[in-house]
Amino acid sequence: GAWMEGEPLKVESLPDNPKDHVQKPVRKKRRLRLMEVCGTHTMSIFRHGIPSVLPRGIELLSGPGCPVCVTAQQDIDAFVELALQKNVIVTTFGDLMRVPGRSSSLQQEKAGGREVRIVYSVFDALKTAQQNPDREIVFCAVGFETTIPTVAAAILMADEQQIENFSIHCAHKITPPALAALMETPEVSIDGFLLPGHVSVITGTDGYKEVFQRYQVPSVIAGFEPVDILRGIYMLVLQNHSGYPLLENAYERAVSKEGNPKARQMMAQVFDTVDAVWRGIGTIPLSGMVLKEKYIHFDALKKFDISPVETPEPAGCACGEILMGLKTPLQCALYGKKCTPVHPVGPCMVSSEGACAAHYKYMV
Numbered sequence: 534g535a536w537m538e539g540e541p542l543k544v545e546s547l548p549d550n551p552k553d554h555v556q557k558p559v560r561k562k563r564r565l566r567l568m569e570v571c572g573t574h575t576m577s578i579f580r581h582g583i584p585s586v587l588p589r590g591i592e593l594l595s596g597p598g599c600p601v602c603v604t605a606q607q608d609i610d611a612f613v614e615l616a617l618q619k620n621v622i623v624t625t626f627g628d629l630m631r632v633p634g635r636s637s638s639l640q641q642e643k644a645g646g647r648e649v650r651i652v653y654s655v656f657d658a659l660k661t662a663q664q665n666p667d668r669e670i671v672f673c674a675v676g677f678e679t680t681i682p683t684v685a686a687a688i689l690m691a692d693e694q695q696i697e698n699f700s701i702h703c704a705h706k707i708t709p710p711a712l713a714a715l716m717e718t719p720e721v722s723i724d725g726f727l728l729p730g731h732v733s734v735i736t737g738t739d740g741y742k743e744v745f746q747r748y749q750v751p752s753v754i755a756g757f758e759p760v761d762i763l764r765g766i767y768m769l770v771l772q773n774h775s776g777y778p779l780l781e782n783a784y785e786r787a788v789s790k791e792g793n794p795k796a797r798q799m800m801a802q803v804f805d806t807v808d809a810v811w812r813g814i815g816t817i818p819l820s821g822m823v824l825k826e827k828y829i830h831f832d833a834l835k836k837f838d839i840s841p842v843e844t845p846e847p848a849g850c851a852c853g854e855i856l857m858g859l860k861t862p863l864q865c866a867l868y869g870k871k872c873t874p875v876h877p878v879g880p881c882m883v884s885s886e887g888a889c890a891a892h893y894k895y896m897v
């Protein structure tokens with residue numbers, strides 16, 4: 534039957550826990566707040582109507598898992614600034630095009646005659662550089678552990694082939710420090726993390742060990758099919774019910790304990806880990822990537838002598854709070870009124886992986 538406010542969640546079985554075979558009293562009588570931290574999860578959850586089949590006692594939140602949404606305003610402005618440089622062709626993933634910067638977007642600059650091209654991979658950008666030796670090609674590098682190794686591979690290739698008219702502005706981010714930053718924020722309350730499948734292929738289960746050990750939040754790596762997500766949610770409910778948080782892998786067919794050490798080694802070869810600014814969250818220690826000194830000639834900001842300027846987020850946009858699980862899209866006063874997919878105010882409505890866009894597309 535449906536879960537009623539104030540009732541303990543009923544589950545059919547508990548994991549065989551040698552520590553305690555006696556059912557413990559349920560600690561939480563409020564709603565369970567479970568957060569996914571992956572844009573693909575966001576889309577899949579909404580596309581398959583998962584919120585509508587869950588009992589009322591479970592609330593799903595979209596955390597900082599959409600690469601475009603977490604990109605700081607200052608990085609968006611830097612991408613736009615790069616498009617304004619002489620002789621430059623900016624190459625980007627499509628979702629970044631319409632994110633409003635301080636004074637314009639990549640799309641507006643393209644409409645105004647600047648060269649901005651959509652690419653599907655960093656290697657398309659590299660090819661553009663080879664095909665246009667008299668132009669400067671800049672790639673807008675956003676994305677998590679899933680994307681970073683590919684960009685690292687492209688930098689290594691550009692270096693080996695001495696492709697000098699290619700550079701990147703690196704706004705890459707890594708996932709585990711963001712989970713830690715959320716747990717360190719007093720007003721944030723999360724009863725479980727549904728961890729990202731693709732990112733975990735690279736990090737492995739071990740990638741989250743440190744954060745899990747420090748904060749002891751129920752954590753389950755999940756795949757993207759509706760059954761994968763439901764299984765992940767179920768495991769998080771069981772953990773909450775038993776009172777024993779665990780770091781579990783519900784995506785065994787793709788994710789191993791060690792992940793992909795070769796990809797991580799390539800990341801480490803090209804990039805150093807540095808503090809990075811996330812939209813809404815602010816600076817998170819050791820959560821971003823910067824090109825190593827050896828590859829600094831591929832740094833677009835250095836090449837064109839641009840320094841990122843801190844800019845406020847669009848007025849009234851609650852993207853930052855949404856990414857931290859403090860608000861839902863419906864709690865943003867602009868949602869569906871001033872802010873729609875056709876006229877987006879913030880990145881959470883631009884990116885198809887953003888919580889506001891997914892909510893708008895599937896819930897309205």
Ligand code: SF4
Pocket residue numbers: 849850851852855862865866867868869872873877878879880881882883889
């Ligand atoms: Fe920002 Fe628009 Fe989402 Fe509101 S609805 S949080 S303005 S993206």
